Amino acid sequence: MEATEPPMSTLTQSIASRPIFRTARFLLRLAIAALFLFAAITKLVDPSSFVQQIANYQLTPWPATALLSVFLPALELCVGVCLLLGRWESGALAWVAILLTIFSGALLSAIVRGLSIDCGCFGRSIENTGTLWPLIRNLALLVVTGFLWFSRSTKSRPAK
Amino acid sequence: MTALRQTGFILLIAVGLAGVTAAVHPKRPSFLGPPRDPNEVTLAQTKQWAGNILWVDARSESEFAAEHVPDAFCLNFDNWTERFPKFLDRYNPGQRVVVYCTATSCQLSREIAAKLKASGVDDAYFLEGGWEAWKQQNRP
Amino acid sequence: MRLSLLLSLFLAIPAFAQLKWDTMEQTLKSKPGDREIVATYRFTNTGTTPITIDNVHTSCGCTTAALTKNEYAPGESGQIVARMEIGSRTGHQEKSILVTTKQNPKAPTVLRLVADIPEPLVMKPTFVMWALGETPKAKTIDIKVTDGFPMKLLKVDSDNPDIKVEVSEVHPGVEIEVHITPKDTSRPEMATLLIRTDYPSDNPQTYYAYAKVK
Numbered sequence: 114m115e116a117t118e119p120p121m122s123t124l125t126q127s128i129a130s131r132p133i134f135r136t137a138r139f140l141l142r143l144a145i146a147a148l149f150l151f152a153a154i155t156k157l158v159d160p161s162s163f164v165q166q167i168a169n170y171q172l173t174p175w176p177a178t179a180l181l182s183v184f185l186p187a188l189e190l191c192v193g194v195c196l197l198l199g200r201w202e203s204g205a206l207a208w209v210a211i212l213l214t215i216f217s218g219a220l221l222s223a224i225v226r227g228l229s230i231d232c233g234c235f236g237r238s239i240e241n242t243g244t245l246w247p248l249i250r251n252l253a254l255l256v257v258t259g260f261l262w263f264s265r266s267t268k269s270r271p272a273k
Numbered sequence: 274m275t276a277l278r279q280t281g282f283i284l285l286i287a288v289g290l291a292g293v294t295a296a297v298h299p300k301r302p303s304f305l306g307p308p309r310d311p312n313e314v315t316l317a318q319t320k321q322w323a324g325n326i327l328w329v330d331a332r333s334e335s336e337f338a339a340e341h342v343p344d345a346f347c348l349n350f351d352n353w354t355e356r357f358p359k360f361l362d363r364y365n366p367g368q369r370v371v372v373y374c375t376a377t378s379c380q381l382s383r384e385i386a387a388k389l390k391a392s393g394v395d396d397a398y399f400l401e402g403g404w405e406a407w408k409q410q411n412r413p
Numbered sequence: 414m415r416l417s418l419l420l421s422l423f424l425a426i427p428a429f430a431q432l433k434w435d436t437m438e439q440t441l442k443s444k445p446g447d448r449e450i451v452a453t454y455r456f457t458n459t460g461t462t463p464i465t466i467d468n469v470h471t472s473c474g475c476t477t478a479a480l481t482k483n484e485y486a487p488g489e490s491g492q493i494v495a496r497m498e499i500g501s502r503t504g505h506q507e508k509s510i511l512v513t514t515k516q517n518p519k520a521p522t523v524l525r526l527v528a529d530i531p532e533p534l535v536m537k538p539t540f541v542m543w544a545l546g547e548t549p550k551a552k553t554i555d556i557k558v559t560d561g562f563p564m565k566l567l568k569v570d571s572d573n574p575d576i577k578v579e580v581s582e583v584h585p586g587v588e589i590e591v592h593i594t595p596k597d598t599s600r601p602e603m604a605t606l607l608i609r610t611d612y613p614s615d616n617p618q619t620y621y622a623y624a625k626v627k
Contacts, residue, residue, distance in 0.1 A: 157294065157298075160294065160300055160301055160302050161301065161302045161308075162300075163302075164307075165307075168307060175307055176304060179302045179303070180291075180295075182302050183291040183294045183298070183302070184287065184288065186294075187287040187288070187290035187291040187294060188283070188284070188287040190287075190290065191283050191286050191290065192283065195283065201274070201279040201283060203276035204276055204278070204280040204281075204282065204283045205279070205283060207276060207279075207280045208280060208283055208284075333474045350475065350500040350501045350502045351474070351498060353501035354500075354621075357623075358603075358605070358623055361540055361542075361623055362627075366544075388501070391535075391537075391539075392536075392538055392539040392540065393537070393538020393539055393540055
């Protein structure tokens with residue numbers, strides 16, 4: 114272990130080295146990889162329809178929206194591949210956290226602004242049930258990401 | 274390699290991949306502007322047509338009664354059967370019909386314009402921004 | 414203000430459990446000739462305190478939602494009957510009903526009514542016009558029953574003897590061409606064409622097309 118790393122407590126060490134823990138961790142990492150790969154591929158197949166979905170959030174001007182529609186899936190793909198192969202795990206996990214935070218922020222903003230597909234007849238104080246569930250899901254994923262980050266093995270912990 | 278370096282490399286690869294996608298993907302988005310429905314018109318375009326426009330209000334009759342574009346004709350999905358023959362009294366082939374409803378988020382104008390087109394009104398359009406846009410431009 | 418709304422939304426989520434709905438979204442199909450689509454949403458107060466439903470608001474003037482009473486004791490059930498007027502709507506329609514309770518005003522329930530309204534036939538166009546003085550040549554309206562629809566076109570009449578109709582069958586009962594000829598175009602005339610069908614058998618529908626000289 115590097116001298117500059119905060120030493121893991123003996124309790125954490127003993128938990129982290131148990132096979133069940135390692136298997137669980139491995140499966141969770143693959144699950145997030147699969148999620149991001151799936152998300153990336155479905156978007157990369159048709160960026161022109163994904164761009165409309167971003168536009169619906171009414172958060173970005175058009176040129177940025179168009180750029181995001183190709184950049185976000187590309188980033189998701191890279192992150193998914195890294196997590197799948199177990200390479201550059203720290204970097205990939207950092208991007209997962211950043212992406213999840215950005216998506217959650219966008220969803221939150223949509224909820225607060227009451228973006229709805231009807232004629233706006235409800236006014237702006239109603240939650241659109243279509244955006245609440247993804248938000249809850251993202252927050253759960255953030256928790257899993259945090260777990261993966263803090264339980265990285267010494268091998269994938271990069272030297273400072 | 275530090276975590277920071279890793280994030281940097283991933284970013285670079287993603288940017289590269291995005292660039293390639295933007296350049297060659299057959300379904301790449303247009304970077305100039307959002308795809309425009311050919312039947313949508315802006316208020317500015319209607320000003321150019323001035324004089325030969327038949328305005329159609331797709332909102333409810335009570336909203337129409339409260340305020341509407343001068344000389345507009347109320348036609349919606351609830352009164353269509355009774356009102357369409359009267360619409361034909363007012364409509365002359367060659368006239369441009371512009372349908373509006375409350376605002377951009379409202380889809381009724383698009384739907385009524387489509388129904389008019391399907392009925393045989395060739396020049397049927399819907400107004401971007403709806404009544405709210407018209408009100409803003411036409412009030413001192 | 415918006416932040417407190419958001420927080421109350423999250424905090425109110427457990428309180429949602431008080432009104433339990435049998436179903437919050439219903440998909441219904443209509444028949445030609447139906448004037449409205451009716452959906453009933455049943456609920457039960459599964460909480461330990463009474464609930465007062467103080468507002469039921471729909472996303473469209475075409476949809477009304479009725480309640481028999483507002484107060485529901487714990488364990489009591491009730492229902493909201495939503496009626497969507499069909500009018501001239503066709504295809505896929507989605508309407509929402511917002512139910513607000515006095516106890517949880519910031520956490521309303523959204524009920525959804527999804528309607529599938531068939532379009533039994535397609536008329537192209539639905540009207541024909543001649544200008545005054547224009548040659549009174551025949552103009553055609555093409556009428557076709559939607560594929561697989563159990564409707565037969567029976568006959569087409571004009572309510573104005575000065576505007577005549579002649580029907581040629583492309584596919585008897587299913588696709589026809591209506592040739593419309595005005596006697597002359599010297600003065601304004603108007604005719605309503607009645608297209609009679611045999612469907613549904615208990616309420617056969619008549620559709621309308623229009624011919625005008627103006």
